[in-house]
Amino acid sequence: MRREQEFIDELYERLADLRAGAETAVQQALSRDGGNTRQAMLERDILVAEQSGLLAAFNAGERGLCFGRLVFRDGRDHHIGRIGMRRDDADRTPMVIDWRADVARPFYLATGHTPMGLRRRRHLTTEGQTVTGLHDEILDLDDTERTGYEGSDADAVLLSALDAARTGRMHDIVQTIQAEQDRIIRAPHRGVMVVEGGPGTGKTVVALHRAAYLLFAHRELLARRAVLVVGPNPAFLSYIGEVLPSLGETGVLLATPGELFPGVTATGTDTPEAAAVKGAAAMADALAAFVRDRQAVPDPEIVIAHDDGELRLTREMAEDARAAARATEQPHNLARATFAFHVIDALTEQLTDTLGADPYGGPNLLGVDDIAQLGKAIAANEDVHAAIAGLWPQLSPQQLVEDFLEEPVHLPDADIAAIRRKPGAEWTPADVPLLDEAAELLGVDDSAALARAEAERQERIAFAQGVLELSYGSRTQEFEDRDDEESEVLLAHDLVDAERLAERHEEADHRTAAERAAADRTWAFGHIIVDEAQELSPMTWRLLMRRCPTRSMTLVGDPAQTAEPGASGSWEAILSPYVGERYEQVVLGVNYRTPAKIMEVAADLLRAADPSFTPPRSVRDTDGRPWSQAADDVPAAVAEAVAGATGDAGRVAVIAPAGLIGALAEVLPWASYGPEPDLTRPVVLLDPRQAKGLEFDTVVVAEPDEFQASDLYVALTRATQRLGVIHSRGLPKGLEQLAPVA
Numbered sequence: 245m246r247r248e249q250e251f252i253d254e255l256y257e258r259l260a261d262l263r264a265g266a267e268t269a270v271q272q273a274l275s276r277d278g279g280n281t282r283q284a285m286l287e288r289d290i291l292v293a294e295q296s297g298l299l300a301a302f303n304a305g306e307r308g309l310c311f312g313r314l315v316f317r318d319g320r321d322h323h324i325g326r327i328g329m330r331r332d333d334a335d336r337t338p339m340v341i342d343w344r345a346d347v348a349r350p351f352y353l354a355t356g357h358t359p360m361g362l363r364r365r366r367h368l369t370t371e372g373q374t375v376t377g378l379h380d381e382i383l384d385l386d387d388t389e390r391t392g393y394e395g396s397d398a399d400a401v402l403l404s405a406l407d408a409a410r411t412g413r414m415h416d417i418v419q420t421i422q423a424e425q426d427r428i429i430r431a432p433h434r435g436v437m438v439v440e441g442g443p444g445t446g447k448t449v450v451a452l453h454r455a456a457y458l459l460f461a462h463r464e465l466l467a468r469r470a471v472l473v474v475g476p477n478p479a480f481l482s483y484i485g486e487v488l489p490s491l492g493e494t495g496v497l498l499a500t501p502g503e504l505f506p507g508v509t510a511t512g513t514d515t516p517e518a519a520a521v522k523g524a525a526a527m528a529d530a531l532a533a534f535v536r537d538r539q540a541v542p543d544p545e546i547v548i549a550h551d552d553g554e555l556r557l558t559r560e561m562a563e564d565a566r567a568a569a570r571a572t573e574q575p576h577n578l579a580r581a582t583f584a585f586h587v588i589d590a591l592t593e594q595l596t597d598t599l600g601a602d603p604y605g606g607p608n609l610l611g612v613d614d615i616a617q618l619g620k621a622i623a624a625n626e627d628v629h630a631a632i633a634g635l636w637p638q639l640s641p642q643q644l645v646e647d648f649l650e651e652p653v654h655l656p657d658a659d660i661a662a663i664r665r666k667p668g669a670e671w672t673p674a675d676v677p678l679l680d681e682a683a684e685l686l687g688v689d690d691s692a693a694l695a696r697a698e699a700e701r702q703e704r705i706a707f708a709q710g711v712l713e714l715s716y717g718s719r720t721q722e723f724e725d726r727d728d729e730e731s732e733v734l735l736a737h738d739l740v741d742a743e744r745l746a747e748r749h750e751e752a753d754h755r756t757a758a759e760r761a762a763a764d765r766t767w768a769f770g771h772i773i774v775d776e777a778q779e780l781s782p783m784t785w786r787l788l789m790r791r792c793p794t795r796s797m798t799l800v801g802d803p804a805q806t807a808e809p810g811a812s813g814s815w816e817a818i819l820s821p822y823v824g825e826r827y828e829q830v831v832l833g834v835n836y837r838t839p840a841k842i843m844e845v846a847a848d849l850l851r852a853a854d855p856s857f858t859p860p861r862s863v864r865d866t867d868g869r870p871w872s873q874a875a876d877d878v879p880a881a882v883a884e885a886v887a888g889a890t891g892d893a894g895r896v897a898v899i900a901p902a903g904l905i906g907a908l909a910e911v912l913p914w915a916s917y918g919p920e921p922d923l924t925r926p927v928v929l930l931d932p933r934q935a936k937g938l939e940f941d942t943v944v945v946a947e948p949d950e951f952q953a954s955d956l957y958v959a960l961t962r963a964t965q966r967l968g969v970i971h972s973r974g975l976p977k978g979l980e981q982l983a984p985v986a
């Protein structure tokens with residue numbers, strides 16, 4: 245214990261030095277009098293960005309900096325920690341190894357059967373900077389040396405982590421990642437990986453650690469392209485929001501599916517029927533047909549007054565122009581130029597024929613210049629433009645979807661009735677994929693902006709080339725002496741090509757990749773993680789697949805918890821349109837959250853409908869049995885139950901049908917509730933959809949017979965310690981084994 249404490253003290257000293265170094269480097273870079281030349285600014289930007297990233301990692305390392313030690317049979321001896329650090333000596337000896345490095349892997353995988361070269365594995369428990377416990381496992385049977393910290397139960401560290409009172413925020417699990425989870429976390433980053441598992445099997449936490457691992461293993465790529473984590477609702481995102489920063493990773497964008505169309509905030513709600521219709525794949529065809537409807541032809545013609553003579557835009561002329569525009573296969577707004585060009589051309593020809601006609605039947609009397617002149621005048625005629633705009637209007641995604649929902653077409657009557665609404669309504673989450681689809685169908689005519697951007701990029705590349713030549717020439721002792729991490733800064737100067745450096749400059753100039761990604765509908769993410777993936781509609785999948793052309797994705801979910809009416813169904817239904825059968829599926833089978841007695845009740849509920857249902861196996865159990873109480877006044881009984889539970893440490897959640905929340909809020913005035921409840925408060929009031937993915941020490945479920953079965957299954961499995969059910973109208977089938985209380 246003493247020796248480990250000495251080591252930990254040394255480690256925190258080193259951390260303090262590194263942090264001070266990074267802080268000074270940022271300060272110096274910001275105040276460095278290198279002048280305001282582009283080179284000085286570029287160097288400064290790179291330095292500040294890199295050092296700020298390091299600072300974030302150092303700050304993250306503060307808590308539980310080192311939690312393990314591996315002693316190998318060949319004499320190697322490594323401490324494992326949240327971040328990696330080296331000594332300040334000539335060899336830059338590793339002091340603590342990042343948990344994501346290959347060397348650290350036996351910490352999670354080695355067993356007596358497959359020791360992976362280990363003699364002993366030590367778990368170190370710390371509080372603040374003080375070592376409070378050691379736990380040794382002997383993996384080499386020939387090793388007779390004993391430290392006195394060998395425990396009989398190798399799961400002691402895991403169980404004490406699982407028993408801890410909840411805080412309303414998910415924590416990282418780097419100290420106790422289990423072997424089946426480690427394999428998922430470190431799976432290759434290419435392709436689609438599906439992680440399926442029942443409640444509490446660690447799907448969410450594993451997916452987040454996978455993001456941290458991928459950012460470590462593919463730093464260059466993913467830091468530029470960012471990782472997107474999609475979760476079901478804002479409360480869930482704030483629940484998981486601290487895990488990645490606590491692992492030192494900030495290049496991640498967390499979003500709900502309703503937040504993925506920049507500039508639109510989905511505050512409205514749909515009826516379940518409307519959400520199902522809007523989510524169905526048929527919507528893509530309906531919208532595409534609706535766009536074609538907006539490419540009209542006159543019936544029979546539009547007559548336009550023009551200085552040089554009357555113009556008649558006939559149906560036939562417009563049809564030809566439309567066919568030419570459609571043949572480009574460009575999106576509507578981009579193909580508009582082709583339509584306009586053909587119309588103007590046809591009108592010019594028409595006018596040429598009239599004005600230049602030779603009364604004696606000879607060839608047209610107008611010369612090439614005259615015809616060009618006529619064409620120019622027609623192209624400048626505002627009425628011509630108005631006619632073109634009427635036939636082939638420039639459209640925004642918002643306008644298109646609004647028009648469509650006001651008067652839906654190309655769908656069965658019942659579907660039309662389900663989604664029709666008045667213009668000006670708030671956008672709903674189910675509208676977001678429609679807006680995205682519309683944006684794809686319409687395209688943005690940004691050719692001028694793109695040309696400008698490309699010219700600027702070329703200028704930056706030329707400039708960066710100059711910087712590279714200069715910075716190599718002026719390589720100084722100061723740079724050579726930097727810490728290992730810092731020398732990456734030098735590597736950036738030395739090894740990147742001009743194009744990459746120019747790109748970096750662009751990034752450093754503005755926002756982080758995650759921030760830029762959030763504002764850019766066409767951003768291609770380096771990796772996408774989707775939680776509660778079973779809930780997403782086919783239209784939402786179309787949107788997500790567009791955001792990830794490389795199909796590097798991790799999808800986690802549990803079909804038994806599906807609640808949304810428009811959900812896609814099976815993994816195969818979700819994925820086959822995009823990757824065929826080329827995806828890997830793994831199943832997690834151990835429930836780390838819900839105690840066995842509670843899980844049995846939840847499983848019985850599903851067994852009532854499907855006798856073959858097998859729940860995940862709970863690793864832990866509690867003494868108390870889950871209970872039920874019949875009450876005439878449900879809010880009063882809930883208030884009493886909550887008052888009894890708040891004496892315990894941790895968090896209490898009341899999960900109730902949405903219609904009961906108001907009445908419960910009155911009897912629980914201190915409870916947090918609403919669209920974005922504060923989960924760190926002692927008592928939270930949630931409807932079943934809001935409870936998805938969360939967990940609490942105590943859960944009280946009110947009026948269970950008003951829940952749909954999958955919602956009730958989710959609600960029952962949120963408890964880590966205690967579960968009670970309060971009802972006025974009897975219990976749904978399957979819940980009979982709850983212990984009745986008066």
Ligand SMILES: Nc1ncnc2c1ncn2[C@@H]1O[C@H](COP(=O)(O)OP(=O)(O)OP(=O)(O)O)[C@@H](O)[C@H]1O
Binds near residue numbers: 415939
């Ligand atoms: N290896 C582990 N060490 C410590 N805690 C763990 C481990 N694996 C999972 N947990 C904990 O178990 C709980 C459940 O994990 P998580 O929320 O990721 O499960 P899930 O499969 O997403 O559940 P659900 O489908 O019910 O939302 C969390 O508190 C998580 O921290």
